[in-house]
Amino acid sequence: MITDFKNKTAVLTGSGSGFGLECARIGAQRGMNLVLVDVQQDALDRAAAELTAAGAAVLALKVDVSKAAEMDALAQHVHERFGAPHFIFNNAGVGSGGLIWENTVQDWEWVLGVNVMGVAHGVRVFTPMMLEAAQKDTAYQGHIVNTASMAGLLNAPNMGVYNVSKHAVVSLSETLYQDLALVTDQISASVLCPYFVPTGISQSHRNRPNELKAAGTKPTRSQLIGQAMSDKAVGSGKVTAADVALKVFDAISAGQFYIYSHPKAIGSVQVRMEDIMLARNPTDPFNHKPELGVELKKALRG
Numbered sequence: 001m002i003t004d005f006k007n008k009t010a011v012l013t014g015s016g017s018g019f020g021l022e023c024a025r026i027g028a029q030r031g032m033n034l035v036l037v038d039v040q041q042d043a044l045d046r047a048a049a050e051l052t053a054a055g056a057a058v059l060a061l062k063v064d065v066s067k068a069a070e071m072d073a074l075a076q077h078v079h080e081r082f083g084a085p086h087f088i089f090n091n092a093g094v095g096s097g098g099l100i101w102e103n104t105v106q107d108w109e110w111v112l113g114v115n116v117m118g119v120a121h122g123v124r125v126f127t128p129m130m131l132e133a134a135q136k137d138t139a140y141q142g143h144i145v146n147t148a149s150m151a152g153l154l155n156a157p158n159m160g161v162y163n164v165s166k167h168a169v170v171s172l173s174e175t176l177y178q179d180l181a182l183v184t185d186q187i188s189a190s191v192l193c194p195y196f197v198p199t200g201i202s203q204s205h206r207n208r209p210n211e212l213k214a215a216g217t218k219p220t221r222s223q224l225i226g227q228a229m230s231d232k233a234v235g236s237g238k239v240t241a242a243d244v245a246l247k248v249f250d251a252i253s254a255g256q257f258y259i260y261s262h263p264k265a266i267g268s269v270q271v272r273m274e275d276i277m278l279a280r281n282p283t284d285p286f287n288h289k290p291e292l293g294v295e296l297k298k299a300l301r302g
Contacts, residue, residue, distance in 0.1 A: 001255040002086075002141045006031035009082040011074075013065050013122060014092030016043025019147060019192070022245035023089055028056035030249075033082050036060040037074060037092070057082075064209070065092045065118030066110075075125035084133035086140070087252070090122035091147040091192075093165075094208070097226020099300075100160030104217065107161055110208055115165035116172075119146050123176055127187075134186040142187040143252050146173040150195045150262070153269045156285055158226045158296065177257055190251050194244055195262035196233040225299050 010027050014020040016038035024034050028051045036051070038044040041062050048060035059081050063070045078085055094114045096107050123144065130142040151159065152166030173191035180187050219227070244261045251259045260266065271283050286293030 008086040009033040010087035011035040012089040066113030071121035098223035
């Protein structure tokens with residue numbers, strides 16, 4: 001459990017907007033050194049200017065988290081400027097919808113590259129640095145927070161690639177927690193599983209690299225429907241990214257692994273677990289709101 005954040009260093013991927021930016025704002029308030037990482041230069045510049053003005057020591061770097069070499073270079077820059085970091089927020093993520101067989105190779109490579117390999121690289125490049133710092137200083141404490149999603153615990157239809165990526169992040173994070181516990185008491189981990197919260201993720205296609213756009217292809221009907229549903233759900237969320245960021249810091253202080261933005265959504269996870277335990281076919285995800293299922297089927301079959 002960590003309660004003193006002053007003068008500690010945090011690396012935050014996806015810090016140009018959403019959860020990453022809000023966690024960085026809390027970090028600035030608590031006197032932390034901030035390493036801001038994003039793939040969108042203008043958003044990164046705005047965040048860096050704001051947090052520098054707030055008094056934080058800031059290192060801002062444009063990095064594609066899916067690229068191993070860029071993450072290796074990031075780790076080197078962090079070490080040179082601040083030494084071993086104390087906190088890693090592997091937060092960068094992108095969204096993609098549509099029927100799972102309609103996703104292109106490029107869709108898979110983009111979403112898994114950012115959502116899974118981005119987290120994997122963050123763990124790969126920073127954990128050894130943190131373990132070395134812990135061995136040298138018994139007072140050192142560190143924590144890694146990986147941003148997954150409720151989509152990492154459930155399997156909503158028409159958003160399969162995203163579901164796959166976030167289930168991988170939950171698995172990676174649970175394993176990281178257990179692996180760290182084998183070798184140290186000074187570093188631990190958490191996984192953040194937000195539900196629908198207004199962030200920029202529903203518009204993440206704005207940062208999709210040109211080489212991962214399928215040339216000449218137009219969004220399918222299911223993908224357009226998925227985008228519209230995502231925009232509506234995310235845009236109407238009542239819990240803010242700032243609310244969730246505060247929950248993240250509270251969880252770090254409490255040594256809490258699973259972090260939820262909407263605890264009531266866990267009921268759906270329980271139903272899924274019961275399906276698995278009873279070898280029962282997957283329960284209709286629209287049981288609680290049948291009209292949504294009817295509407296989606298009609299739209300897809302129309």
